[in-house]
Amino acid sequence: MSALLFMVTMGLYFVGTIGFLAYLVRRSEWLSKISLGVTSLGFVTHTVALVMRMVGIERSVVPTFHEALSFFSWMLILVFLAVEFRRQIHVFGSFIVPLALVSLVSAAALPVENVSTFQPVFKTLWVHVTLSMLGTVGFAVAFVAGLMYLIQDGLLKSKRFNVLYTKLPALDYLDHLNQQAMILGFPLLTLGIITGAFSAEIVRGSYVSWNPEQTWALVTWVFYFVVLMGRLTVGWRAKRAAYLTIIGFAGVILTLIGVVLKGHGVDS
Amino acid sequence: MHMIVVGISHKTAPVEIREKLAVPESRLGEALSRLCAYPGVKEGLLLSTCNRVEVYAIVEDIEPGYGRVQEFLADTHLSLSSEQLTPHLYWHAGDRAIAHLFRVAASLDSMIVGESQILGQLKDAFEVALCHKTSGLLLNKIVKKAISVAKRVRTETKIAETAVSVSYAAVELAKKIFSNLKDQTVLLVGAGEMAKLAARHLISNGVRQVRITTRNAHHAIELAQRFNGTPIPFDDYRTELASADIVLVSTGAAHYLVSAEDVHRAVKQRMNRPMFLIDISVPRNIEPAVRDIDNAFLFDIDDLQLRVEQNREERLHEAEKAEQLVVDEVGVLRQWLKSLEVTPTIVALRNRTEDIKRSELDKAFARLNHLSNDDRQAVESMASAMINKIVHGTMVTLKAEASGSEGVGFVEAARRFFSLDEGSSGNERTEDRRSSAGNDLSSSESNSEETPRRREPRVRTGATGRIGDRGDDPLSGEDL
Numbered sequence: 001m002s003a004l005l006f007m008v009t010m011g012l013y014f015v016g017t018i019g020f021l022a023y024l025v026r027r028s029e030w031l032s033k034i035s036l037g038v039t040s041l042g043f044v045t046h047t048v049a050l051v052m053r054m055v056g057i058e059r060s061v062v063p064t065f066h067e068a069l070s071f072f073s074w075m076l077i078l079v080f081l082a083v084e085f086r087r088q089i090h091v092f093g094s095f096i097v098p099l100a101l102v103s104l105v106s107a108a109a110l111p112v113e114n115v116s117t118f119q120p121v122f123k124t125l126w127v128h129v130t131l132s133m134l135g136t137v138g139f140a141v142a143f144v145a146g147l148m149y150l151i152q153d154g155l156l157k158s159k160r161f162n163v164l165y166t167k168l169p170a171l172d173y174l175d176h177l178n179q180q181a182m183i184l185g186f187p188l189l190t191l192g193i194i195t196g197a198f199s200a201e202i203v204r205g206s207y208v209s210w211n212p213e214q215t216w217a218l219v220t221w222v223f224y225f226v227v228l229m230g231r232l233t234v235g236w237r238a239k240r241a242a243y244l245t246i247i248g249f250a251g252v253i254l255t256l257i258g259v260v261l262k263g264h265g266v267d268s
Numbered sequence: 269m270h271m272i273v274v275g276i277s278h279k280t281a282p283v284e285i286r287e288k289l290a291v292p293e294s295r296l297g298e299a300l301s302r303l304c305a306y307p308g309v310k311e312g313l314l315l316s317t318c319n320r321v322e323v324y325a326i327v328e329d330i331e332p333g334y335g336r337v338q339e340f341l342a343d344t345h346l347s348l349s350s351e352q353l354t355p356h357l358y359w360h361a362g363d364r365a366i367a368h369l370f371r372v373a374a375s376l377d378s379m380i381v382g383e384s385q386i387l388g389q390l391k392d393a394f395e396v397a398l399c400h401k402t403s404g405l406l407l408n409k410i411v412k413k414a415i416s417v418a419k420r421v422r423t424e425t426k427i428a429e430t431a432v433s434v435s436y437a438a439v440e441l442a443k444k445i446f447s448n449l450k451d452q453t454v455l456l457v458g459a460g461e462m463a464k465l466a467a468r469h470l471i472s473n474g475v476r477q478v479r480i481t482t483r484n485a486h487h488a489i490e491l492a493q494r495f496n497g498t499p500i501p502f503d504d505y506r507t508e509l510a511s512a513d514i515v516l517v518s519t520g521a522a523h524y525l526v527s528a529e530d531v532h533r534a535v536k537q538r539m540n541r542p543m544f545l546i547d548i549s550v551p552r553n554i555e556p557a558v559r560d561i562d563n564a565f566l567f568d569i570d571d572l573q574l575r576v577e578q579n580r581e582e583r584l585h586e587a588e589k590a591e592q593l594v595v596d597e598v599g600v601l602r603q604w605l606k607s608l609e610v611t612p613t614i615v616a617l618r619n620r621t622e623d624i625k626r627s628e629l630d631k632a633f634a635r636l637n638h639l640s641n642d643d644r645q646a647v648e649s650m651a652s653a654m655i656n657k658i659v660h661g662t663m664v665t666l667k668a669e670a671s672g673s674e675g676v677g678f679v680e681a682a683r684r685f686f687s688l689d690e691g692s693s694g695n696e697r698t699e700d701r702r703s704s705a706g707n708d709l710s711s712s713e714s715n716s717e718e719t720p721r722r723r724e725p726r727v728r729t730g731a732t733g734r735i736g737d738r739g740d741d742p743l744s745g746e747d748l
Contacts (some may be wrong), residue, residue: 156441165444168444169447235539237539238563
């Protein structure tokens with residue numbers, strides 16, 4: 001049942017994505033309303049699917065990437081709906097919903113099977129995965145805000161006042177969104193990494209084993225730390241912040257891909 | 269009763285004619301009284317702006333009505349003969365006249381489509397007509413409807429959303445850089461007219477901090493008072509750049525006042541917070557190389573002009589939606605006007621009483637099934653006689669008053685007393701005719717878009733009151 005709902009969600013997000021992408025170039029406002037409706041419906045089925053999966057799961061099971069990515073996608077839509085509800089920036093959906101869809105499709109491509117463990121590691125692992133994913137959501141939102149910033153900046157600079165220009169919000173709002181997302185995402189990722197290290201200690205007896213994914217994760221963390229500090233102290237905002245958050249998010253994605261390919265979610 | 273409009277506008281007459289015909293506000297009342305003194309003119313409204321002079325009137329018959337109004341217009345200015353005036357005039361009657369008023373009110377007929385002034389001017393003209401009691405039941409309803417249509421057009425289409433003046437385009441651009449203008453500071457360098465206008469628009473859109481500098485220190489102080497801002501010595505404007513989010517430059521200087529280096533330094537001091545620079549001077553006062561500086565957004569007069577052009581096109585696009593809305597609304601109004609006609613009202617009254625009689629008889633007969641056929645007929649004819657006697661007076665009065673000045677009021681009263689608008693049979697009929705006439709209207713409207721319409725030789729055979737000769741006249745949409 002939860003698998004069926006999962007498929008339904010994917011279908012709805014797909015339709016929402018198509019609608020929101022069409023909204024980028026078309027003038028009609030009803031396109032955004034329909035897409036928003038479909039996406040919201042998808043969010044409801046997604047929520048039910050996630051709850052059912054959590055309830056159905058045995059107690060001592062290691063979180064899989066399938067769940068992590070599905071949760072990531074769910075959180076993205078949640079953030080989108082919150083922003084939409086407060087500011088009615090429909091065009092935000094044209095960036096977030098496709099990202100959520102990609103993440104959900106990746107989740108679908110990964111195995112759903114439950115890996116049981118007798119070690120007490122599963123609890124810290126759940127915390128580790130949840131926190132890391134929440135941090136990643138923050139970076140994803142910062143990435144989207146940065147992307148929108150660069151597009152709007154480019155349109156303003158080149159004086160191309162097209163449909164997209166009219167739909168994108170003001171530059172300073174995008175910059176603000178970028179900053180808020182970073183400020184929320186960074187501490188969550190930090191906690192995620194710390195809990196990850198604890199899990200690794202329990203499983204393998206050492207906090208850090210300096211494998212490539214762990215190294216990447218630390219590099220990403222340091223990168224974000226520098227970006228955030230630069231923003232708060234020496235004015236790395238606006239265009240520079242937008243570029244840096246896009247690069248940073250690419251780092252996050254690489255880390256995730258690395259971990260998935262290795263096939264073990266224990267490391268961070 | 270027919271609604272007609274006769275007038276000239278910027279589309280049909282040059283300003284030399286328009287200015288002669290224009291009626292100053294002080295003389296509007298007198299002109300309206302003169303208009304309504306013509307025989308056959310029941311109600312009148314005079315809309316006189318710099319782009320149009322139009323007379324809306326309710327007349328008994330269309331052709332003589334056109335003649336009277338034309339006579340009235342030619343009389344407003346002594347040096348203007350009827351022959352000079354006629355080639356510039358347009359005439360509309362019935363639905364077309366209503367549609368014309370709706371289009372004018374919604375600013376679809378304006379020189380700058382979507383501008384909002386015309387609605388205020390129409391309201392003022394209506395106010396004057398109300399004061400002088402030249403607007404009655406029909407014009408009141410039609411003009412109020414026109415005002416509500418105009419508001420609907422403004423809220424439901426984007427016709428008035430975009431900037432179509434250079435100074436307002438600056439505000440629109442500022443809103444794409446700063447989401448909240450309230451927290452922004454404007455620096456006004458020089459006091460060109462357009463820059464002052466732009467500053468005023470920015471202030472009315474929330475900007476609270478205004479700094480002003482001009483070469484002439486007195487001028488700056490005077491301007492600062494007017495804008496509730498702070499004057500700044502002209503020599504300091506470079507150092508003030510960093511504290512300004514929006515910089516408006518418009519001086520007569522022949523060289524660059526703000527160099528790329530100045531802006532570069534300012535952006536650095538601002539820790540990369542974006543800066544919006546508007547150069548409304550010719551020759552330009554801000555070095556064009558500023559465009560290449562990150563987080564500084566420079567727009568010159570051509571950029572603003574480009575935006576204005578685009579917006580104009582966008583408005584025309586939106587105007588198409590508004591035209592459809594007008595057609596729909598004319599249909600709604602037509603239905604109301606139809607209900608004020610005597611013939612359908614009498615038919616509806618007859619149907620209504622017949623329905624009541626039928627249903628009451630059926631109920632009674634169901635209980636009294638012992639009655640013989642003769643008895644039943646006797647009861648039936650008694651019921652018919654009662655009903656006929658009750659409504660007889662109403663019908664006679666309606667027919668008699670139909671062509672009188674109060675006719676419309678009587679019809680409305682009758683419809684309310686007998687709850688005729690809740691019945692089904694009468695409404696269906698008007699619905700049918702509405703849709704057929706609606707098509708007629710939309711097609712003819714599109715043909716008559718730009719060119720002034722020749723006077724139509726459609727002479728109506730009868731006033732509203734004449735019963736029986738109307739039938740399903742396909743042109744009935746022209747009548748009230």
